[in-house]
Amino acid sequence: MTQPAPSGEPETAAPVLALVDDDDDIRSSLSRALRLRGFEVETFASAAAFLGTDMPLRFDCLILDYGMPGMNGLELQCELNARGAAPPIVFITGHGGVPESVQAMKGGAIDFLEKPFRQPVLIERIQAACEIAAERRLRNAADRALAERFSRLTAREMEIVERMIESPSESSSKEVGRHLGISPRTVDHHRARILEKLGVRSVAELIDLARQRG
Known part of the structure; x- marks a missing residue:
């Protein structure tokens, strides 16, 4: 899926988002809304399901529910950080409080949004995450090119x-x-x-x- 480009300009790939939430209704409704906004979205019902993906860093943003059974959102964030495989994360939650929010932000999260949240706010945070992901990929590509020259x-x-x-x-x-x-x-x-x-x-x-x- 690509975003349409003006005539004469090359098309650019749509940002790819991961949505991890154990609530079927939220996964369905939110992923639908995000696709209408031009994003590609892959959904996961648990942290364990997301950890089974081959390349977590291929996602431009991870939209992550905090209050899930089994491994919660903060625990998934810690695990991804430990692996060096955490894409930019926007937390969404109906259960977390100030301590959880502080921990998430210290772990590098873009934001910690409480449900119900305003969709424009979420979109703005996702766009910020996508910019960070793009900058990170450019930096990593430059590092690889430099390493190849010295090799x-x-x-x-x-x-x-x-x-x-x-x-x-x-x-x-x-x-x-x-x-x-x-x-x-x-x-x-x-x-x-x-x-x-x-x-x-x-x-x-x-x-x-x-x-x-x-």
Whole structure:
């Protein structure tokens, strides 16, 4: 399902939401309303059912009921955080209070909405969650691309890069060679290969790129 785009513009994929709630009527009515708003929605009757999904992070937002039998919403949030697999979460609840709300927000939730809530408020929170998910995917894609570039380097080339990061003021071929026990000419050779493989033009660009790896 895609959102229609103006003529001449590419279509964009609709945000994909997960709705976890043990109430059949809420799953049915809320998922219907969200689909009418242009979202794709997958529904789950329990936390355990959601944990059975292959890739929780593929969802742009998780709309999560707090008061479910078995594993409740907060427990599911904790489990997803422990796995590093929590999409942005909007809690909906008819049972939670201030302590539960505080715990949810500390765990990274976008909001903790009490039933009955106004649908426009929920939509606004979902849109905020989708923006966070999109930014996270862009950041993760950039990190993967950076890691792939550095994976092209040999062990010796990585040694040289790490030395230049550790001591930028001593990054000349002579100084790096002295530290690693190799000739300046050999360092020059490796340096040229490093710049070529990483697609940078100078040592300053190389050091800046390497620091982006964290």
